[in-house]
Amino acid sequence: MRKETICNAALLFGLLAFPLWAWVTDEPFLITLTTRAIVFAIAGVGLNFALGFGGLVSLGHAAFFGLGGYVMGVLAFHAQTYTSVMDWPFVISGTKSMPIIWLVTIILSAVLAVGIGALSLRTSGVYFIMITLAFAQMLFYFTISWSTYGGEDGLSIYVRNGFPGLNTMDPIQYYAICYVVLLMVLAFVFALSRSSFGLALGASRQNEDRIQAVGQVPFRLYLTAFAISGAITGLSGALFADLNRFVSPTMFSWQTSGEIMVFVILGGVGRVFGPVAGAVLFIVLEHLLGGLSEFWHIYLGAILLGVVLFARGGLYGLIAGREVAHD
Amino acid sequence: MSLLLFIEQTLNGLQFGVMLFLMAAGLTLVFGVMGLINLAHGSLYMIGAFAAAAVAGATGSFLLALVASFVCAAFAGVLIEFxxxxxxxxxxxxxxxxxxxAxxxxxxxxxxxxxxxxPLFLDKPDWLSGTVMLPFGIEYSLYRLAIIGVGLVVAVGLFWMISKTRIGIRIRAGENDREMIGALGVNISLLYTFVFALGAALAGLAGALVGAIQSVQVGMGEPVLILAFVVIVIGGIGSIKGALIGAILVGLTDTLGRSMLPSFFGLFLEPSSAMSLGxxxxxxxxxxxxxGVLLFRPKGLFGGV
Known part of the structure; x- marks a missing residue:
């Protein structure tokens, strides 16, 4: 077996065993902490699909993360106040059902990603980075001034949304939901990366001219990848909002985009499981360093700087060796 | 909306634009010459503002504070570059x-x-507080007028430096062909450090100037940084002229939009929804x-050479 496969299996096992142990020893806080890691991991897997496989350095994935959050927030807000989201031209009422929220989130995020992507992909390089960043900022300022849904203060949801047959307010049951979603997303991304689409995408990242010469259209490949990536990150946003039962414009902030990118880099760019390792490492660092000092971001910054300067390839690059180079 | 208010808002927009130019000039130079995208430019802005606030607090002199902001940010720039x-x-x-x-x-x-x-507070000096009478009976803040002045002086100075001096020639040559000017005996890494420090110093100066009208606090740099990115994307990355024009466009659009859009929607919507939509x-x-700019010019107004 390859080293990477062993790492992947260990990671998935650890993410199953640790919360179960926390559940047995009655430590709900640790379960919630792991749930955060899982949700961040999904966001990272989403970004990694555009960044690692497609080479699209998006610094604006907070747009999708936030959109997911607000889809959940708005639908649940209307459900808990018994009002409708809109009355004209047709009536849309709120909902407290997770599967419906997820479906709406995935569709809307993909649509948003197609919109942003169609405009941003006209450019490349630094322009692309800055434009994706600007789109996320635009949504950030929009939600701040959108007073219907709380503006700067955000929206609180009293009870976590429901999932048929489960009590979502129980930490371990909500964890199970997130874990299964992560597994499904990972399986989907893995299958996609092996599909003819994924191979064409990777080839396009490496050499656009050649892929054009064999009759593929790089723009279409990139746009599709960006839409898939946005939909996955959007889904994680809905899960994150449900975890906290709160959404605010912070989810759209540029720091969020930066952090999602950090998960990807810490773990290892262009590896299906990389962001999972990155998100787990991030949460562990946050927890350990946060207990050490109030100013733990200094250490986080230093570690990140070290990884970028000296350990290219992230955690996976260190453990499993450099197999997938990024760029 | 009266004409007087319109002119005043235009001046505000100009002041905001000029301040953005100080930030954007450094970013665009660093990108044009070194091909580097620097998110930490906002931190240099913050360092400038804090240095100014600390020095002004200790000595009470605003000019010294400005010098400190310039020097500290340049020094920080040299350190991180190195x-x-x-x-x-x-x-x-x-x-x-x-x-x-990171x-x-x-x-x-x-x-x-x-x-x-x-937040710390940095006070405007007495000799720059108060208002000044402009032609047509417009009263305007002297300090904001001074910021516009400083910005324009810096812009002219930069244009002069880039187009007329030896160092400007080297910078332009470095943009075109890095190896060649190295082969001609120019110390490339020193040149890069200089360009980076210059951009840092301008950002620091901008931070100090704005610090006197807003508060000086951690995280003040990043919103401005993102606006500066928008500016250089509009103007075309690497172009000082583009940065100036982009900055003034962004400054005017933002300031005039904020003051005029709500009253514009007020013409045909009820006040509360006009306010929120505006x-x-x-x-x-x-x-x-x-x-809009990118739809027609994907490389910005003055980019794409």
């Missing part, structure tokens, strides 16, 4: 984004550690401007 940025020139943009993101985390938290989380649209206006 220890970090230098290793990033050959890397791809992803690595540059992450390393400079620098933001370090600088912001370190500043919070030294100065605390509460507010949300005006906060998005500069990004819409950027999208």
């Amino acid at each position: 220890f970090v940025i230098r290793r990033l020139y050959d890397r791809d943009h992803l690595d540059q984004v992450l390393a400079t993101f 620098l933001i985390l370090i600088f912001s938290e370190a500043t919070r550690w030294v100065f605390g989380s509460f 507010a949300s649209l005006s906060s998005m206006s500069i990004y819409l401007l950027m999208i």
Whole structure:
């Protein structure tokens, strides 16, 4: 077996065993902490699909993360106040059902990603980075001034949304939901990366001219990848909002985009499981360093700087060796 | 809306634009010459503002504070260029984004550690406070007028430096062909350090100038940084002229949008929805401007050479 496969299996096992142990020893806080890691991991897997496989350095994935959050927030807000989201031209009422929220989130995020992507992909390089960043900022300022849904203060949801047959307010049951979603997303991304689409995408990242010469259209490949990536990150946003039962414009902030990118880099760019390792490492660092000092971001910054300067390839690059180079 | 208010808002927009230019000039120079995307530029802005506030607090002199902001930011610029940025020139943009993101985390938290989380205040000097009478009976803040003046002087100085002096020639040559001017005996790494420090110093100066009308606090740099990015994307990356025009466009759009859009919607909507629609649209206006520009000129107004 390859080293990477062993790492992947260990990671998935650890993410199953640790919360179960926390559940047995009655430590709900640790379960919630792991749930955060899982949700961040999904966001990272989403970004990694555009960044690692497609080479699209998006610094604006907070747009999708936030959109997911607000889809959940708005639908649940209307459900808990018994009002409708809109009355004209047709009536849309709120909902407290997770599967419906997820479906709406995935569709809307993909649509948003197609919109942003169609405009941003006209450019490349630094322009692309800055434009994706600007789109996320635009949504950030929009939600701040959108007073219907709380503006700067955000929206609180009293009870976590429901999932048929489960009590979502129980930490371990909500964890199970997130874990299964992560597994499904990972399986989907893995299958996609092996599909003819994924191979064409990777080839396009490496050499656009050649892929054009064999009759593929790089723009279409990139746009599709960006839409898939946005939909996955959007889904994680809905899960994150449900975890906290709160959404605010912070989810759209540029720091969020930066952090999602950090998960990807810490773990290892262009590896299906990389962001999972990155998100787990991030949460562990946050927890350990946060207990050490109030100013733990200094250490986080230093570690990140070290990884970028000296350990290219992230955690996976260190453990499993450099197999997938990024760029 | 009266004409008087319109002129006053235009001047405000100009002041905001000129301040953005100070930020954007450094960013665009660093990108044009070294091909580096620097997210930590906002931290240098913050360092300038904090240095100014600390020096003004200790000595009471505003001019000294400005000098301190310039020098401290330049010094910080030299330090990070020497220890970090230098290793990033050959890397791809992803690595540059992450390393400079890490620098933001370090600088912001370190500043919070030294100065605390509460905002500091930097007062305008007496000789620049109050208002001044402009032609047509317009009363305008002297300090804001002074910022416009400083910005324009810096802009002229930069144009002169880039087009007329030896160092400007080297910078332009470095943009075109790095190896060649190295072969001609120019010390490339010194040139790069100089350009980076110059950009840093301008950002620091901008921070100090704005610090006197807003509060000086951790995290003040990043919103401005993102606006400066919008500016250089609109103007075309690497172009000083583009940065100036982009900055003034963004400054005017933002300021005039904020003051005029709500009253514009008030013409045909009820007041409350006009206010909220105007507010949300005006906060998005500069990004819409950027999208508009990019639809027609994907490399910005003066880019793409």
